[in-house]
Each structure stands twice: as structure tokens, then as C-alpha cells.
Amino acid sequence: MLAYTVYSEAGGVGKTSLAANLAVAHRRAGLDVLVVPLDPQDGDLSRLLGVDDDRADASADSLVRHMVGSPRGPFEDLIRTVEGIDVIPEHNSLSDLSQHLEREQQKAEDFGDAYNIHAQLRRVLGEAGIPDTYDIVICDPPATEGSHLYNAIYATRNLLLPVEPSAKGQAAVEGLEDLATNFADQLNIDVGVLGAVPIGVKGTRDQEEMLAEIPYEVPAVIGDRTSLMEGCWRQQCSAFEYVRSHRDRRRDYEIETLAQLDRVARFVEEQGGITAPNPPEPGAIDEDELEVTA
Template sequence: MLSYTVYSEAGGVGKTSLAANLAAAHARAGLDVLVVPLDPQDGDLSRLLGVDNDRTDREADNLVRHMVQSGKGALDDLVRTSENVDILPEHNMLSDLQDHLAREQQKAEQLGDSYNIYAQLQRVLAEADIAEAYDVLICDPPATESVHLYNAIYATRNLVLPVEPSAKGQASVDGLEELASNFAEQMGIEVGVLAAVPNGFKRTNDQEELIDTISFPTPEIIPDRTSLMEGCWKQQCSAFEYVRTHRDRRREYEIETLAQFDRLARYLEAQADIEAPNPPEPGALKEDVPA
């Protein structure tokens, strides 16, 4: 299974949009995809893909309940589907995840048991046989150093880094590399960076020089597509669905952006030796493909 966390500690770099569009790109190639968004704030991936209906329902079963072993049913019952992507929707209980896990840790320690506060998402996914049910697992934690992030890293062991092509973005990548390395050493695990994805590229000389300094693979460099991404949030869909359904005419530069998402998905799949069964021509939409 290909598993990775899409993360940047800098806000406004299109982290959640990248996660959603990569998920859609994997799924449209015929792979089974599960996304686990972990952001306690509104304006998250569940909102983007229109599956956040139960977010404020205090009685609803949700991922946090399962992480503290108080789930009300099977994890599968929580899954919602959008554009052939399965999602474990976010819930407001994520805001208190740190406190919930700390209480569970205290209980375990009082009984003389060990408890890894960062391994609870992995445990939940393993108990539900997610690795057998899905080809791709994507986590989308908040853009802060938190228990949400560390559970995502522990569960996936790989990172995809959206990068602002600026000095600030480069500093963010450097800081994240150190953060991930320290966490991996502390937990006794290996954490890899599959790719860095410069986002919002405007072809300036300074941006090109900064991109050249990134030490990780940069298989695709995404131009500034503010209008396209804002449209996706408004219509609650991926860029593929937005261009197919909500654009009155095709814009070639947007089709090329879709192709970039497709090519990036194929690149990431190759890192896990996964071959998608039905990969489309990059950027091609259903009505563009000959019968």
C-alpha cells in the first residue's frame, strides 16, 4: 500500500487542495483510496469534498472515538465517498484529541501498561485491515506541530510536502525535515519524503533559484491556480470535477494542471511499486477519452 501524509507547517500553500486532488487522481486511475483528514478547524478536506455533515453532532461516532477505543460501531461505518474517494470525515472532537489521548495514556500508565500516544491512528487502521482494503492511504493533518501530525506520520511513514516557492517556504521545508527526523529517531521508525511539490509558481527568477535548492524530488511544479482552487472550495469538489462540471469552457492551462496531478500520482505510486489498473491520459476527462 502507498501511504503518505501531505504536510506543510506553513499555511496557505494548498496542502488540503493537494491532498484532495492527489486522492482524486489515484482514484480515477482505478485505485482504492482512503483519505484520513485530521484538521480540527473548519475549511478542511471533509468540507472541500462535501462529507462534513456530522461534524458538529456530539453523539455521532467518529475517528476520535475509535482512537480512544470508544467507537460506537465498525470503522467502515464512518466512511463517506466522494468522487470514488473514501474519506473518514473530520469531527469537532478532533479539537480535543490531545486531551483525550493524554487521559488514555494516564489510565494505561496507572495500570502499568505502555501506551504510545502517537500510534493510535495506526492501531485503528490496522484493526480495520485498511492495508488490505485500500491501495492508497493519505493523511491530511493541520498545519501545526501536534498530536494529529504525529499520528499521521506514525501511520504513514512517508511525507509529501507542498512548498511555497519562497525563502519562507524553503525555511519551512528545512524545519519539517528536522522535525520528521527527530520524531522518527524518537519513535524508532523510518520516515521518508516522497516528493516536494512547489505550489503557486509564478516563474520568477528568485522562485526558480529557490526550487533548485530543494533537496527532495520535485516531480511537478504547480503554477498559481487561485481561481481554479477557489472554485473547487465553492463547489466542494476536486479540480477534475470542477473543470469537468463547472467550467463553461476548457482552459488549456487548467487541463495541464490536472495532468500534473495525474503525473504526480503516478510518480508516488511508483515509489510503492503500485501500478494503477486504469491510468487515464494525464489531464484527460471522461468525455475526452474515446469510447
């Protein structure tokens, strides 16, 4: 199994869209995929894929309940399936994750027991047999540091970095290097960076110079696709589904974006030693009747 966290310190870079679309790209190639989004804000991956209907239900079971040892049912009952991928929907209880974990840590310490506050997601996934069930696990934490991010990193040990093509994005990459190194040293684990994916690139000279300075492998450079991504959020689906079902004609630049997402997925799989059984032609979609336009 390959597990990785899609993370950027810079908000608004397209982190969640990248995580969701790569999950679908892995699945298109025949891999079993679980997505674990951890963002307490409403504009999250569960919202993007339309599986957030129980988010505000205080009586519903949630990932947080499992992480603090108070589940209301088996872990597998949390899973929702959309576009062939499995998702653990986000719940409002994520807003209080840090406080819940700190209380559990205090209770453990009161009894003289060790408690790793950052290891609870990994524990839950292991106890549920996730490593034996899925080929790919993707975590999508919020951009801010805290229990959500640290549990994701501890669980996955790998990072994929969406990069904003700006000085702000470059600073975020540099900050992440320090964060990952310090976290790995603190918890005595190895944390690797699979690669970086620049998003929203418009081809300016400043952007080209910044891209050349990224210290990680770059499997694809994705241009500004605001209309496509806004359409995905509006229709609550991946870019693959949006082009297939919600575009009345095929746009070459959007098909190329789908191809880039497929190529990034193949790159990530290769980095993790995963061989997809049935990778599609990059960017291929099912509706051949769509008109091709430049």
C-alpha cells in the same frame, strides 16, 4: 498498500487541495483510496469534498472515538464516498484529540501498561483491515505540530511536501527535515520523503532559485491556480470534477494542471511500488464537448 501524509509547516500553501486532488488522481487510475483528514479547523478536506455534515453532531461516531477506544459503531460506518474515494470525515472532537489521548495514556500508565500516544491512528487502521482493503491511504493533518501530525506520520511513514515558492516555504522544508528526523529517531521508525510539489509558482527569478534548492525530487511544479482552487472550494469538489462539471469551456492551463496532478500521482505510486491498473491520459476528462480555449 502505500500510505503517505501530505504536510507543510507553512499554512495556506494548498496542502489540503493537493491531498484531495491526488486522492482523486489515484482513483482515476483504478486504485482504491482512503483519505484520513485530521484538521480540527473548519476549512478542511471534509469541507472541500462536502462530507462534513455531521461535524458538529456530538452524538455522532468519529475517528477520535475509535482512537481512544470508545467507538459508537464499526469503523467502516465512518466512511463516506465521494468522487470514487473513501473519506473519514473530520469531526469537532479532533480539537480535543491531544487531551483525549493524554487521558488514555494516563489511565494505561496507572495500571502499569505501555501506551504509545502517537500509534493510535495506526492501530485503528490496522484493526479495521485498512492495509488489506486499500491501495492508497492519504493523511491530511493540520500545519501545526501535535498529536494529529504525529499520529499521521506514525501511521504512514511517508511524507509528500507541498512547497510554497518563497523563503518562508524554504524554511518550512528545512524545519520539516528536522521534525521528521527527530520524530523517527524518537520512535525508532523510518520516515521517508516521497517528493516535493511546489504550488503557486509564478516563475520569478527568486522562485526559480528557491526551486533549484529543494533537496527532494520534484515531480511537477504547479503554477498559480487561485481561480481553479477557489472554484473547487465553492463547489465542494476536486479540480477534475470542477473542470468537468462547472466550467463552460476548457482552459488549456487548467487542463495542464490536471495533467500535473495525474503525473504527481503516478510519481508517488512509483515511489511506493504501486502500479495503477488503468492510468488515464494525464489531464483527460470525460466531457469532450467542452470548447478548447487558450
